[in-house]
Amino acid sequence: MTVSWENEPYFMGAFKANLPGHYRYQRRLYTHFMQDRLPEDKRGIFLAGDDISWTAGWAEGAVQTALNAVWGVMHQFGGSTDGTNPGPGDVFDEIAPVELPED
Numbered sequence: 001m002t003v004s005w006e007n008e009p010y011f012m013g014a015f016k017a018n019l020p021g022h023y024r025y026q027r028r029l030y031t032h033f034m035q036d037r038l039p040e041d042k043r044g045i046f047l048a049g050d051d052i053s054w055t056a057g058w059a060e061g062a063v064q065t066a067l068n069a070v071w072g073v074m075h076q077f078g079g080s081t082d083g084t085n086p087g088p089g090d091v092f093d094e095i096a097p098v099e100l101p102e103d
């Protein structure tokens, strides 16, 4: 079965989640690879690519999300990075996008 986001309600076209007011949605998508904070039954799906990029429309952002997803999968299976070469999740609290209040 093929599900295309383009046919889903609220599809926003290119640069989705990059418009004014979208910051919280974009942050949630971009940081979803940090799944320790999710309920257990919500873990295990990792997205990557332009659709969740912090800088949609630029290849660099798509690659960043791929690296994040790889770290997330590795972490889920109990793996870890070399201490001299930390991955995005290892330094998440230092470099994560600012979290805005939810209300």
Ligand SMILES: Cc1cc2nc3c(=O)[nH]c(=O)nc-3n(C[C@H](O)[C@H](O)[C@H](O)COP(=O)(O)OP(=O)(O)OC[C@H]3O[C@@H](n4cnc5c(N)ncnc54)[C@H](O)[C@@H]3O)c2cc1C
Binding pocket: 002, 048, 049, 050, 051, 056, 057, 058, 059, 060, 062
């Ligand atoms: C005209 C144009 C110019 C650009 N110029 C630049 C630039 O100068 N610099 C820059 O950094 N970025 C540029 N970009 C953006 C860059 O191309 C994207 O950010 C990048 O390609 C996103 O990579 P991705 O892997 O997330 O998605 P994509 O490259 O879109 O890859 C998604 C892949 O999934 C495949 N796919 C889709 N549905 C299915 C399915 N159901 N089953 C199997 N496969 C499927 C598609 O065929 C596609 O190969 C440009 C984009 C466009 C359109």
